[in-house]
Amino acid sequence: MVRSLAHWTKTLSFPARISPNKSSKESVLNVHHHPISPTVTPTPSNNSLSQPACIKNNEINNMMNNAPLPAINDVAQIYPDPESEKAIMSSVVYCIHHKEGCKWSDELRKLKIYPDPESEKAIMSSVVYCIHHKEGCKWSDELRKLKAHLNTCKHDAIPCTSHCGAQIPRVLMEDHLKYTCPQRRARCEFCNKEFTGHTLENHIGNCGYEPTYCENKCGMKIQRRHLSQHKAGECSKRLLGCRYCSKEFVADTLAAHHIKCGRVPVACPNRCDTNLLAREELDIHLKDHCTVSVMNCSFKDAGCRFKGPRYSMEKHLEENCQQHLTLMCNVVTKQQHQKTFRGELPTASNTDVQRSH
Known part of the structure; x- marks a missing residue:
């Protein structure tokens, strides 16, 4: 918010410098001739603070004709109110050389406030009190610093115009x-x-139309009113339970889990009559239970060369019982010959010697 010079110099007071040779009325600062040094500690004068004055209309003409400025210590209030300020600044003035024939005229607000840079520097270097010194503000410094001070002055406050109480x-x-x-x-x-x-x-923070990031950190930005629906059915980072093993997985990893899940139902590769079974049970099924699985005869080691599906194995054993017995006898005979050859069985002569003893 920008405050004009006129605004922040309302009720402006300047500390007087008390001279031991002059009365308080005489120790008035004339900015045009004797600017107060900023190093001097300001001492308020009772007379300068108790009798605020206003710029009169005739003073405007004096200012335009380069007349000495009114003592700024006596100007406690430049404009009594905004309407007066507007009226004064809207006044039409003539050029200071109109008596010499200049025809120019315009509003006062369009003229420069300060006649020259030196005067401006002198005025703005003057030490002043805060406009709220009567309310207790102890601040005093150069006039140029007053505006910045008012940004933080705790006394420069008014009730909120919307009546919120602040x-x-x-x-x-x-x-x-x-x-x-x-x-x-x-x-x-x-x-x-x-x-x-x-x-x-x-x-704010509850508006259903406000876009907000998904809490599951999937990267999606969804209107708050659709967030629950997104988290329940669309979010790639929502937790989903595997329908086969009942364990929970992040949605975008569930498909990879199904490829390896041991409880996923699969069909027997031999296309037997068995219904779907869990993947982890397939090996046992093929080895011990699948009726279509091709297997060797249980007398394979004895020499039976039969190989066929499990469902035909029982019939094979029944029909080839005599053959299997013959094969087993041959195995026993063969084993006995091997033991004899190795000297593990006693010969006939050895048997006779043992009997004689």
């Missing part, structure tokens, strides 16, 4: 009414509904 510095009133006043009217940028400032603060 005391706001004048320089911050515009921002307060626009951004922070509980009674301000504001529109939600997401749903375009209008709220008071207080209800808007509660509405």
Whole structure:
């Protein structure tokens, strides 16, 4: 919020320098001739603070004709009110050389406030009190620093014009009414509904039309009103239970789990009559239970060369019982010959010797 020079010098008071050779009325600062040094500690004069004065209309003419400026210590209030300021600054003035024939005329506001840079420097270097010194503000410094001080002066506050109850510095009133006043009217940028400032603060963070990132960190930005639906049925990072093993997995990894899950039902590769069975049980099924699985005869080691599906094995054993017995006898005979050859069985002569003893 920008405050004009006229605004922040209202009720402006300057500390008087008391001279031991002059009375307090005589120790008046004439800015045009004797600017106060900023190093001097300001001492307020009772007379200078108790009798505020206003610029009169005839003083404007004096200023335009380069007349000495009125003592700034006596000017406690430059403009008594905004209407007076507007009226004065809108006054039409003539050029100071109009008597010499210059025909120019225009509003006072379009003239320079200071006649020359040196005068401006002298005036702005004057040491002044805060305009709220009567309310207790102890600040005093150069006039050029007054505007910055008023941005933080705790005494430069007025009640909020929207009647929210807050005391706001004048320089911050515009921002307060626009951004922070509980009674301000504001529109939600997401749903375009209008709220008071207080209800808007509660509405923000709960607006169903506000885009927000998914809490599962899937990277999607969803309107808050659709967030629950997204998390339940669309989010790639939602947890899903495997329907076969009942364990939970992140949605985008579930397909990879199904490829390896031991409880996923699969069909027998031999296309037997068995229904679907769990993948982890397939090996046992093929080895011990599949009726179509090709297997060797149980007398393979004895020499039977039969190989066929499991369902035909029982019939083979029944029909070839005699053959299997013959094969087993041959195996026994063969084993006995091997033992004899190795000297493990006693010969006939050895048997006779043992009997004689």
